[in-house]
Amino acid sequence: MAWYPGAKKMELQPESDSQPAIRPTQFILHSIVAPWTPERTYEYWRDSTNLESHFGLGYDGSLGQFIGTHTRADANAAANRRADGTGAVSLESASNLAASDPWTAEQVETLIELGVWLHEEEGIPLRICRTADDPGFGYHRQFTAWNPSAHSCPGDARVKQFKEVVFPGIVARATGQTPEEDDVALTTEDIKKIAAASAAATLGLDGKITIPGAPTTNPTYTLASTQTEILKRIDAVRTAEAAQTAAITKLAALVGTGVDTAAVVAAVKVAIAEAVVKVHVDVTGQES
Numbered sequence: 619m620a621w622y623p624g625a626k627k628m629e630l631q632p633e634s635d636s637q638p639a640i641r642p643t644q645f646i647l648h649s650i651v652a653p654w655t656p657e658r659t660y661e662y663w664r665d666s667t668n669l670e671s672h673f674g675l676g677y678d679g680s681l682g683q684f685i686g687t688h689t690r691a692d693a694n695a696a697a698n699r700r701a702d703g704t705g706a707v708s709l710e711s712a713s714n715l716a717a718s719d720p721w722t723a724e725q726v727e728t729l730i731e732l733g734v735w736l737h738e739e740e741g742i743p744l745r746i747c748r749t750a751d752d753p754g755f756g757y758h759r760q761f762t763a764w765n766p767s768a769h770s771c772p773g774d775a776r777v778k779q780f781k782e783v784v785f786p787g788i789v790a791r792a793t794g795q796t797p798e799e800d801d802v803a804l805t806t807e808d809i810k811k812i813a814a815a816s817a818a819a820t821l822g823l824d825g826k827i828t829i830p831g832a833p834t835t836n837p838t839y840t841l842a843s844t845q846t847e848i849l850k851r852i853d854a855v856r857t858a859e860a861a862q863t864a865a866i867t868k869l870a871a872l873v874g875t876g877v878d879t880a881a882v883v884a885a886v887k888v889a890i891a892e893a894v895v896k897v898h899v900d901v902t903g904q905e906s
């Protein structure tokens with residue numbers, strides 16, 4: 619018998635000792651049509667029926683184990699134990715009273731973890747059962763031999779999740795891959811497109827900026843050096859603007875005063891020089 623370390627052990631007697639051994643080759647998922655914790659599921663198996671599953675899964679992802687995985691549990695009819703001694707590991711999961719809701723994210727995570735463990739510890743192969751006796755992973759209504767009374771268990775939403783999320787998740791984690799990585803695998807054509815897009819971009823992912831018309835000896839600059847260059851050019855513009863303003867102001871003041879041209883030029887030069895010095899003090903905090 620084997621007990622999953624990720625589950626709370628709640629051993630069910632007398633079944634745990636009295637029921638025959640199995641060699642587990644399948645993992646079959648169920649919904650219990652009640653919003654039960656593993657503890658409540660254990661009590662139900664113990665007090666109200668002689669059926670039972672190996673595992674019980676709560677909405678919050680909590681897991682209980684009632685029967686060792688090398689002992690028969692009675693949740694899936696003919697798959698419980700076959701004449702050759704093989705059998706299915708079964709899990710009941712909390713659901714609404716119509717078994718119509720999907721598994722929660724926490725339930726999905728626990729199912730994936732347990733599925734990986736059953737693959738690694740019990741050798742259950744990473745495939746969906748192809749026949750009722752075929753080793754692998756499945757859900758209760760998948761085969762009539764497992765479900766002779768034709769329950770819809772585990773419900774449409776969970777069958778869809780089993781196929782699209784839970785089983786692929788088990789495979790991905792057991793093999794060290796994720797489906798997402800496969801999805802984004804790049805072709806050579808994709809890489810060429812990305813390279814072309816990067817070459818056209820002004821700001822590269824490496825923080826270098828391509829400046830049109832820059833000397834070929836230094837065609838790119840880092841973001842920091844480009845910002846410094848921009849600030850220098852702003853300073854130069856401000857200096858020129860201050861000089862022009864000073865010149866215009868001085869000229870306006872001299873209009874109609876009768877001073878000669880040489881005196882006007884000298885006065886404007888002084889005004890410009892004073893204005894430029896003032897700009898440099900404002901911008902750099904020191905005269906230059």
Ligand SMILES: [Zn+2]
Nearest residue numbers: 648649758771
């Ligand atoms: Zn079922």
